[in-house]
Amino acid sequence: MIYKNIVVIDDLGDVFEPLNDAFSDDLEIKIRHLTSDFDSLKKYLTRDTYIILINETGLKVDLDQLVDFIQRNLFFLAIPILIVSDNEEVIKRPPKLDSPVLNVALKPLVMSDFKPRLEYAIEVFEYNRNINDISGLPGNKIISSKLLSEISKNSKFALVFLDLDNFKEFDEYYGLYKGSQVMYFLANLIEESIKEYGSIEDFVGNVGGDDFIMILKDYKAADLICKDIIAKFDKQILDFYDEDDIKNGYIETMNRDGEIEKISFMGISVVIMNYMEFKGKMFDEVFRKMNEVKKIAKQVDGSVLLDAKNY
Structure with a gap:
């Protein structure tokens, strides 16, 4: 089965675990946990990614460098990136991204509100990825x-x-x-x-x-x-x-x-x-x-x- 993958880059694990629990009954959406290790990202960040969620809290690398690393890969330029943090300054001034969709969220996350937000982002991305780049029409x-x-x-x-x-x-x-x-x-x-x-x-x-x-x-x-x-x-x-x-x-x-x-x-x-x-x-x-x-x-x-x- 082909999954709609939400990749969670989370060095602490405090975002991945509740998110994984929230989507545990979903047969289409899969939550994948990666750390900020660049070698690991290069190997396991794949084209079937629908959303990249970065937990800024406890991140072992610089946030801007991480985003830059991800977006050097042309396959991920159009993928929505969502940054969550308990630092209000990060939320107010997120990194500059080429990604067409950028969301930020302040922790702690309320899953009853946060889950529908992710589901909607997946729907938008799935629609956009099936639009012909030249004609601009649905594929x-x-x-x-x-x-x-x-x-x-x-x-x-x-x-x-x-x-x-x-x-x-x-x-x-x-x-x-x-x-x-x-x-x-x-x-x-x-x-x-x-x-x-x-x-x-x-x-x-x-x-x-x-x-x-x-x-x-x-x-x-x-x-x-x-x-x-x-x-x-x-x-x-x-x-x-x-x-x-x-x-x-x-x-x-x-x-x-x-x-x-x-x-x-x-x-x-x-x-x-x-x-x-x-x-x-x-x-x-x-x-x-x-x-x-x-x-x-x-x-x-x-x-x-x-x-x-x-x-």
Whole structure:
């Protein structure tokens, strides 16, 4: 089982023990005890850490040096750090951290108040770690949770797959920075179209790479949203190309055989499905159907919208 680890760096042990008791019945959250020994931290501080809690009281190393040591590891830059101490001066002036979430707490800790605080911090961190760094949209774990929630509620919704065409070649030709700009542009464009034609309950996520998914509550509105996305995308995507390439009408890249290929400008393949029409089918079967139609869409030169019910 994969645990949500709260790592307690506690040389005294007076924070770890009551915290461990408070979470003893929790099947998902595990309290791990480490000391401030740098060699031990280097070995046992792992990527499955959700919160790092430092007991400043009785700490055998300098607090600022300890925090600096932890944050030299890029994996831990985004992990919330919580400092507890019986020294009010430490609480008032905690060390400067790069971590996006910093909390401080004065001892003695009241577990009935402190435990919910940690549980909430874990929820926030778990959500944030499943956000795509480039598009800023929810990733696979949140997407799966949302889909299963809608299905379990027997909701009516439209499922939409969106996939960029010729993005890989664009990314290789212009570089990672410009490719990231396109991803961010498309994510914003999708959100804008949902705000204009959809509802507050609509959802968009980034499956990975240049693949996006929308879960939209109204099938008719979904059609408008998809058409709006395509129209705006086709109108604005040329802004990311150089003038010479726009004049040529293509970019030139080298394929795996070492041959020069002329690659058309990016388009977007969109597949829409009224989920109620496929109700009762296995989840894998629905996704297989969507992917089959998406392959057909990607054979079309330029942007296209296809409805899965027609294929």
